[in-house]
Amino acid sequence: MAQAQVQVSGVEAPVTISRTSAAESVRELSVSGLVKSFGKDKGILHGISFSVHRRESVALIGSNGAGKSTALRCALRLIEPDDGSVHLFDDEITSMQLSRLRKVRADVGFVFQKHNLVPRISALSNVLHGNLGRVGGMRGWSQLFASTALRERAMSCLDRVGLADQAMKRADQLSGGQSQRVAIARALMQEPRMIVADEPVASLDPIAGQEVMELFHQLTQEKGITLLFTSHNVEQALAYSDRVIAIRRGTIVLDAASNTLSLSDLSKHYG
């Protein structure tokens, strides 16, 4: 089991995180030869391959436009890849029918940079939406129509991220940090095997960003959830991952255990 001690700066008081990797050899996500371009001469991914193992935390780093977000979206077929294959859990999903793909997606919590909450509805209804992959229709649309059991589960997810007291607040009236916590609660509502987070702290201030990363860390440790996240913050990438993958111009240029890497190893992949 790998042990890592990383000091995180960029916040008022540097924090030292002790991380224990519990990664297992079972592959949760396996991407092979993924190619994606948007129109002629706009190639984003040039045949990237990587895998993420069960209970592992993997950071995907790279400068703007490197292809990190596209890689994550292609991995869930939110964007259709031009070529390559994606194995998610036990299934090859690139040729999978949409109805089956929805069931596979239900096991993956996706957390976005801009939180992507539905603005004018309550935090509680937003969290309930995490269950739409399993309970669709009116009962999943709003806390107004949801069963008591579902409402209670959504409340416990909000409680887990420390926002139970904000359950009936409109999503567009929450702070950036609170919004991202609600988005994480929505992902937890899925009872996911894996969380995919696309620059989850990029739109947050350093303190809120640190809190969110800490929350991810706790969740992966407590629930054994696999984590794949992208980040521009190399310190956080080292601190909260077992492995770091660096992408440069749509090609993987580094794939190594975090405890074998230094900040300078990662910084050179920017610019």
Added chain:
Amino acid sequence: MADTGRPRGEELPGRFKRPGVFQFCAYVLLVGFVFLSFQGAGWSFSAILSGGPAMADFLSRAWPPSMERLPQLSAALLETFQMALAGTIIGVVVSLPLAVLAAKGLSRHTPISRIFYSSSRLLIAFFRTVPDLVWALVFVITVGLGPFAGTLAIAVDTVGFCGRFFAEAMEDVEKGPSEALTAAGASKLDTIFCAVVPAAMPSFITTSLFALEKATRSSVVLGLVGAGGIGIELKVAMDFFDYQLAMTIILMIFVLVLCVERLGSIARNRILEGTPR
């Protein structure tokens, strides 16, 4: 030489781009057509000036308004508003599913959904482009004289109006929440009702209230062709040169439209600031 503070080698950009030959010709044609339109519309300052005394004569004969038939007129005014309200509600309810089909990017990219998309857009455009007075004439022929014909005319006109704006509002909502729900395994229908409709709701409410204001004004005119409401009372009063009664009706319409606009504005603010679901 004075320092202009401009980076060297960079020319100061012009205030506007010089139009090309075709663009210039198009502008000239447009201005010419606008000028001809005023001529074609018979625009005449002398007619306005000479019409002044006639207007003064009408106002002097219409004042003071007659209060003789106030109860009957109030009932007709209520019927006018009821037509507008019922027609708008039917129109808004029908508009919503049509707008979902007509909104770009909401349906899947299959041949069947493309057919639904094109036909719903065509239907909405048809409902919108045919004037409500024409719809009223059609419904008077089909369902007979009275408020029901007017209500149907307003409903169809509202579908044309709301269908277009609802569809545009749904096309304009931020795609992020939809993407988040798709990633969580939600179906297309769930995504539309959970992410798209709530985000477009402010626009839906504003459009629906505007539709009600528009319908209230329209319902007055529809009465002129026998589709119920106070319009027929106005026509009869004018035909019989009973200008005092006509003035009463005009003022009643003015108060009704003003009330609907004011209440619509209050309702809009209350709903938009309301408690979340």
